[in-house]
Amino acid sequence: MAKVLVFAEPHGTTVKSVTFEILGKAQGHNLEVVTIGNLGAGTLQDLAKYGAQKVHTIKGKNLEKYSPEGYAEALHDFISKGNYDYVFAGATSAGKDFFPRLAGMFNSGMASDVVNFLFEGDKWYGTRPLFAGKCLAKVELQGSKPHFITIRPNALGLPSAPKSASPTTSEFSHDVTSMRAVIKEIVKGASEKLDLTEANIIVSGGRAMGNADNFKVLNQLADVIGATVGASRAAVDSGFAPHSMQVGQTGRTVSPSLYIACGISGAIQHLAGMRTSKVIVAINTDKDAPIFTKADYGIVGDLFKVVPVLTQELKNLLGK
């Protein structure tokens, strides 16, 4: 049995759901969770249900909010005392930012943005996309332990029937004394919705959107089905949408359950970024557009005529 530690990133009153995906997949090993700051009783229960045998909470000075140095330093201190084989986190904004620094502090290897993994005995093997998903490769880590791994949200999926259990909890204190890069303010994004990389449903618009204002057609559809709105590079480069909305090789790589591509022709770098979506719907006037080769359901037609009808139909179905 490998000794596995999962970093649970605080998210509102709970933790990022990728934490549960990792726990589900690493069942059968010695599983512990570490977090920074207070977790609610419900969240502790959930972590235990998904297999966490112990939940450690790190508290201390300068850990109230995220900072790459503060998080890395506190976790370095905690992990150094624990003899862990593998340390996991979600490949979220924070995970991607501080985990490499943490791995560097141990002179240890790290595998980024892994989409699947298995253990052979105590040895870990992962699969990760490269070239924005144009190809996949097997990845393994060598050299001194612990080894570090970040997991792409939504890739593993949640295990179906977690068992009921109560966690053992413990507190660990660490004061961060020297921090150079400090957050002085957080500016909220335009949308309160889930980030593209974590969204379960995405509605994306391409060059055919014509202008920024027309994205309201997609926003209306997104509101009905609880989706996050994305855009192709063509739409972003034309100024119709901000870069934070871009899906593709030079934007976000996404893997939602449902991806609805509207007026997107399907350039190779866009397809690379969304092809792992479980179900793809494409709406495009050009019946030969490359996007149709990746679509489960293709609708040849004008998005401005089709999307409003689709929105209404879904509204009726979902009773909204």
Next chain:
Amino acid sequence: MNIFVCIKQVPDTETKVVPNKDGSFIETSSIKWIMNPYDEFAVEQALLVKGTNANINVTVARVGSVQSSEALRTALAMGADDAILVEAADNLDSYTTAKALKLAIEKSGKKPDLILTGKQAIDSDCLQVPQLLAQMMGLPSVSVVVGFELNGENLVLKREIEGGALEIYNVGLPCLVACGKGLNTPRYASLPGIMKAKKKPLTQHTLAALGISDADRKVKYSEFKLPPEKPAGKKFDASEEQNIGKVVKEVVTLLRNEAKVI
């Protein structure tokens, strides 16, 4: 003031990636190589800072194969002062790459006040080298930076996180900044710039000369393969307005009953 910009040469985004025969990497023989798009923002940011003070030296450094040092020449043509190339295979892991960059920077004899990189390379997609390099050099780092303001020795940086939200950082020099899209608009190299670039100094090292060996590798890759192709989907014609209602109903029914995602 010394600015170092670390860049990578990557296959063009339009490249069709093909795994090589033994699956140890991809076929690289017919690839068009470009400067990693995020690194262009880093080069531009360095030149914008240099534009405010003539006493700033911008060094651009790259670890990778020698088959073409196009990306370095491009950065020199844009306006960087000198370049460092560490000869290495194109499939190094992040740890080895960061270590090579650190040693090459130290070997230059110049003490970095600011290191700029792209937020990620669009080939390996690891997002590790900037933070690893900062950690190895004992520097703070801020990644995915889309806003940059330098006042004397102090930086105000905007880092983009989930949902387009921004974390605003205060950090003093020296530090490492990993740049994201939207930070600036990279300039094109001018013709005189391209001519001048040919005469600018380019120092070359091997990994061995820097004291790096295979033992430094932490991440091993194998079995490169294309992702599985999806079976052909269903296509519906809604180009005639009277069909739209019917087609949409059908697709929604399929999404609910067949795909079970709604």
